[in-house]
Amino acid sequence: MNEIILITLAVLSTTVQVVLLVIFSIITGWFLAYGSIKSKIFENIYIIFIEIFESVPVITFFPIVLIIFITRIGGPLGTQIATDFLVFTAVVWNIWMGEYQAFKTVPNEMVEVTENSKFGLFSKLRYLYIPFSVPRIAANLFPSVSDGFFYITVSEVFTVGIHSYQTFGVGSVLDTFVADANLHAIYTTLIILGIFIIGIILILREFSKYAVSKYTLDTDTPVLKRGRLNLRETTRVFAALSKNPLSRLSKYYKYRETENHEEKYEKKQKKKKYYKYIYAAIGILVLILILYESISLILSVKISTWDILFSKTGYLLYGLGYDYLRVLTILLVSMLIAIFLGYYLAVNKKAELFGIPIIQTLSAYPAPIYFPFLFILTEPYIISVFGGFTNELYVLSLGFVSTFYYVLYSFWMGVKAMPGEYWEITRNLKLGFFKKMRKVILPSTFPYLISGISSTINSAWGGLMIGEYWPDIYGTHTLEVHTGLMKTIDLATANGQIALAAWGSLIFGIVVAIYSVIFTRRMMDVAQKKYVAEEGIYSS
Amino acid sequence: MDANLKNQTISTAILEAENINFSYDNGYKVFENINIEANSGKFIAIIGPSGIGKSTLLRLLGGFLKPDSGTVKLMGKPIYEPIPEVALIHQSIVTFPWMTAEENVMLSMKTKSMSHDEMIKKARDSLSRVGLDGFEDLYPKEMSGGMRQRVAIARAFAADPYVFLMDEPFAHLDELTAEGLRQDIYNILFSGETPLKSVIMVSHNLTEVLELADEIYILNNIPASVVGKVEVAMKRPRNPRSDEFNSNLDMLYGYLTPPRKR
Numbered sequence: 001m002n003e004i005i006l007i008t009l010a011v012l013s014t015t016v017q018v019v020l021l022v023i024f025s026i027i028t029g030w031f032l033a034y035g036s037i038k039s040k041i042f043e044n045i046y047i048i049f050i051e052i053f054e055s056v057p058v059i060t061f062f063p064i065v066l067i068i069f070i071t072r073i074g075g076p077l078g079t080q081i082a083t084d085f086l087v088f089t090a091v092v093w094n095i096w097m098g099e100y101q102a103f104k105t106v107p108n109e110m111v112e113v114t115e116n117s118k119f120g121l122f123s124k125l126r127y128l129y130i131p132f133s134v135p136r137i138a139a140n141l142f143p144s145v146s147d148g149f150f151y152i153t154v155s156e157v158f159t160v161g162i163h164s165y166q167t168f169g170v171g172s173v174l175d176t177f178v179a180d181a182n183l184h185a186i187y188t189t190l191i192i193l194g195i196f197i198i199g200i201i202l203i204l205r206e207f208s209k210y211a212v213s214k215y216t217l218d219t220d221t222p223v224l225k226r227g228r229l230n231l232r233e234t235t236r237v238f239a240a241l242s243k244n245p246l247s248r249l250s251k252y253y254k255y256r257e258t259e260n261h262e263e264k265y266e267k268k269q270k271k272k273k274y275y276k277y278i279y280a281a282i283g284i285l286v287l288i289l290i291l292y293e294s295i296s297l298i299l300s301v302k303i304s305t306w307d308i309l310f311s312k313t314g315y316l317l318y319g320l321g322y323d324y325l326r327v328l329t330i331l332l333v334s335m336l337i338a339i340f341l342g343y344y345l346a347v348n349k350k351a352e353l354f355g356i357p358i359i360q361t362l363s364a365y366p367a368p369i370y371f372p373f374l375f376i377l378t379e380p381y382i383i384s385v386f387g388g389f390t391n392e393l394y395v396l397s398l399g400f401v402s403t404f405y406y407v408l409y410s411f412w413m414g415v416k417a418m419p420g421e422y423w424e425i426t427r428n429l430k431l432g433f434f435k436k437m438r439k440v441i442l443p444s445t446f447p448y449l450i451s452g453i454s455s456t457i458n459s460a461w462g463g464l465m466i467g468e469y470w471p472d473i474y475g476t477h478t479l480e481v482h483t484g485l486m487k488t489i490d491l492a493t494a495n496g497q498i499a500l501a502a503w504g505s506l507i508f509g510i511v512v513a514i515y516s517v518i519f520t521r522r523m524m525d526v527a528q529k530k531y532v533a534e535e536g537i538y539s540s
Numbered sequence: 541m542d543a544n545l546k547n548q549t550i551s552t553a554i555l556e557a558e559n560i561n562f563s564y565d566n567g568y569k570v571f572e573n574i575n576i577e578a579n580s581g582k583f584i585a586i587i588g589p590s591g592i593g594k595s596t597l598l599r600l601l602g603g604f605l606k607p608d609s610g611t612v613k614l615m616g617k618p619i620y621e622p623i624p625e626v627a628l629i630h631q632s633i634v635t636f637p638w639m640t641a642e643e644n645v646m647l648s649m650k651t652k653s654m655s656h657d658e659m660i661k662k663a664r665d666s667l668s669r670v671g672l673d674g675f676e677d678l679y680p681k682e683m684s685g686g687m688r689q690r691v692a693i694a695r696a697f698a699a700d701p702y703v704f705l706m707d708e709p710f711a712h713l714d715e716l717t718a719e720g721l722r723q724d725i726y727n728i729l730f731s732g733e734t735p736l737k738s739v740i741m742v743s744h745n746l747t748e749v750l751e752l753a754d755e756i757y758i759l760n761n762i763p764a765s766v767v768g769k770v771e772v773a774m775k776r777p778r779n780p781r782s783d784e785f786n787s788n789l790d791m792l793y794g795y796l797t798p799p800r801k802r
Contacts, residue, residue, distance in 0.1 A: 116623075
C-alpha cells in the first residue's frame with residue numbers, strides 16, 4: 001500500500017477511535033448523570049467511583065485492563081478492546097463529571113417548566129438537560145481529546161512478558177517505521193498527524209464558541225434587535241365576547257371528566273419509584289460486581305505470591321516517594337512557566353491570538369509520538385552536560401511536556417476571568433508586577449490554579465509511566481530511571497509479572513486517592529470558600 | 541373565555557387550597573391550615589413579610605410540592621403533581637437560551653398530540669398575544685428582560701391553562717418596563733381569548749398588588765397562616781397617586797409586621 005495512504009488511514013483510524021470514544025462517553029454520561037439526580041444511592045456510588053478513577057492516572061489501570069481483556073477475551077478483539085478501554089478511561093471521567101455537575105446545577109425553575117408541561121425522561125433530556133450540559137462538555141473536550149490521543153498512541157503497541165500486542169493506528173504504524181529506520185515515513189506520519197490534530201483543534205474551538213454563545217445562561221447580552229410591540233388594548237370585558245364558547249366549554253368538561261386523578265397520580269408515582277429503584281439497583285449491582293471481581297482476583301492469587309507482594313511493598317512505596325519528588329519538580333517548573341507565560345498571553349491580545357491555538361495544538365499532539373525524536377536529536381548534547389543525570393532529565397521532560405499545558409491553560413483562563421474592577425484597582429494603586437501578582441492575580445486565580453495543578457499532577461503520572469522505563473526508545477536504546485514505582489509497574493508488565501504490576505497499581509491508586517481527599521479536595525474547598533471570584537472553579 | 545362559562549362559574553372556586561399544612565424536610569413547619577380560594581375571573585394576590593413562604597405556597601398550589609396534609613383542587617379535582625392547566629410563571633425569567641422565542645413557546649405543547657404546524661401556529665398566536673409579533677426567531681439573549689418575561693408568559697399561555705400562578709413576575713424588571721408589562725398582562729389575562737379563569741400572584745410590591753388584585757390574602761406568623769383577606773373594591777384602571785389607593789396601601793402595610801412565632 002502507498003505509504004501516505006497507509007499513514008493517513010492509520011491517523012484516521014486513531015482519530016476516529018478517539019472521537020467515537022469521546023462520543024460514547026458523552027452519551028453514556030447523560031444517562032448516568034440523569035440517574036444520579038434521580039437516585040441518591042446511584043449518585044453516591046457513581047460519584048465515589050468517578051472521583052477515585054479521576055484522581056488515579058489512567059495508565060496505572062493498564063495491567064488490570066490487560067488481565068481482563070487480553071487473558072480472558074484474547075485475540076485481536078481482546079487487544080482492541082483493551083486499547084479502547086484504556087483510551088475510554090482516559091477521556092471519560094472529566095466528561096462524566098462535567099455532565100453530572102451540569103445536571104446537578106440545572107436551575108430548579110427550568111425543571112419546573114418541564115414538570116409543568118409533564119415531560120417524560122427523554123423530553124427532559126432532549127429539551128433541558130442535554131442542551132444545558134453542552135457548554136461543560138465543550139469545556140472538557142480539549143483535555144479529553146488530548147488525553148485520548150496521548151494514551152491511544154502508547155496503547156496501540158504494548159508488550160506483556162514475551163507477547164507483543166498491537167492494533168492498527170498511528171502508534172503501531174509509527175512503531176514499524178521506527179523499527180525499519182524509515183525516516184521519511186516517520187516525518188510524514190508526524191506531519192499528517194499534526195494536520196489532523198490542527199483540524200480537530202479548529203473544530204473544537206468553533207464548537208466551544210458556538211456552545212458558549214448558544215447554550216450558556218448568560219442573560220446580559222445587549223439587545224440586538226428591537227421592533228414594534230403590538231400590545232392588545234383588551235380588557236376583562238372581552239371575556240364576554242369569546243369567539244368559540246362551545247370549544248371552551250367542551251374543553252372545560254373534558255378536563256372535568258378525565259379519569260380519576262388520584263389513581264393516575266398513584267400510577268405515575270409508582271412509575272417514578274420504579275425508575276428510582278432501577279437506578280439504585282444498577283448502582284448496587286455495579287458495586288457488587290466490582291467487589292466480586294476484586295475479591296475473586298485477590299482469592300486467585302496464591303499465598304506464596306502474596307508473601308512476595310507484601311515483601312516488596314516497602315520498595316514500591318520507596319519508589320512512589322521518588323515519583324512524588326519528580327511530580328513536584330514537574331509541577332514547580334510548569335507553574336513557574338504558566339504564571340509568566342499565562343499572564344503574558346492573557347494581557348497581550350496579539351500573543352494570545354497566536355499563542356493559545358498553538359498551545360492547544362501542542363497539548364493535543366501526543367508527546368509519546370514526538371518525544372523519541374527529540375531524544376535522538378538532543379541526547380548527545382544533554383549527556384555531555386548532565387552526564388549520569390541525563391535519563392532523569394529526559395523523564396522529567398517527558399512528564400513536563402505531557403502535562404504543563406493544563407496549569408498554563410487554567411492560569412490563563414483565570415487571569416482572563418478576573419473581574420475588570422480588579423485590574424482597575426491594581427492600576428489605581430500603581431502596583432508593580434510582583435506585588436500585583438502576589439496580592440491580586442494569584443489569589444483571584446487560585447481556584448483555576450488548583451484545578452490546573454490537579455490536572456497537571458494527574459497527567460504527569462502518565463508521562464512518568466511511559467518515560468521511567470521506555471525500552472527501544474530508538475534502536476535498542478532504553479530510557480530508564482534508577483528508581484520509581486512507575487518503572488517497577490512497567491517492568492513487571494513487560495516481564496509478565498501481572499500480580500506485581502497490579503499490586504503496584506493498587507498501592508499507587510490508594511495513595512493517590514488519599515492524597516486527593518487530603519490535599520486536592522481541601523484546596524478546592526479553600527478555593528471555593530475564600531478565593532472564588534465569579535465561579536472560577538466551575539469555569540475552569 | 542366564553543361569556544356563558546364565565547357567567548356559570550362566577551363565584552365557583554377554580555383553584556382552592558383546603559387546610560394546607562407543610563413542613564420542610566428539616567422539620568421546620570412553614571404553613572398551618574392555609575385556606576385559599578381563587579374564583580373565576582378573579583385576580584388573587586398573596587402578600588406577607590419576606591421569608592414567610594409565599595413562593596413555597598405557590599408551588600404547593602401548583603402541585604410542585606406535596607402538602608403534609610390538606611388538598612389543592614382545580615375545579616373540584618385534587619392536584620397531586622404539576623399539570624399544564626395550572627401554569628407557574630417564575631420570579632426569575634425562565635427562557636431556554638438555546639431555543640428561539642417560538643421554540644420556547646412550543647415547548648409547552650410538546651407533550652400534546654398536535655402537529656408541528658399546529659404548534660407553530662399556536663406559538664405565534666401566543667407570542668402575538670403578548671406583543672411579540674415579529675420576534676419569533678430571536679433568541680432570549682437577543683431580547684430585553686421585559687421581552688423575555690413576555691416569552692415565558694406566552695409559553696404558559698400556549699398550554700391553555702385555567703390558572704396562572706405568578707411568583708413575583710415583575711421583580712426582575714425595571715420599574716418602567718414592569719409598569720407597562722403589568723397593565724398589558726392584566727388585559728391579556730382576562731381578554732377572553734384564552735381559557736384562563738383565574739390568576740394567583742405572590743408579590744412583596746404592595747403598589748403592584750393593589751393595582752392588579754381583586755382579592756388579597758395576607759400571610760403572617762410562624763408557622764404562616766392566612767391572617768386576613770382583603771377585597772379590593774377600587775375601580776379600574778387604578779391610579780397609584782389617588783388618595784383612595786394610598787389609604788388602601790397604608791392599610792396593607794399595617795398587615796406586614798414582622799412574623800411572630802405562635
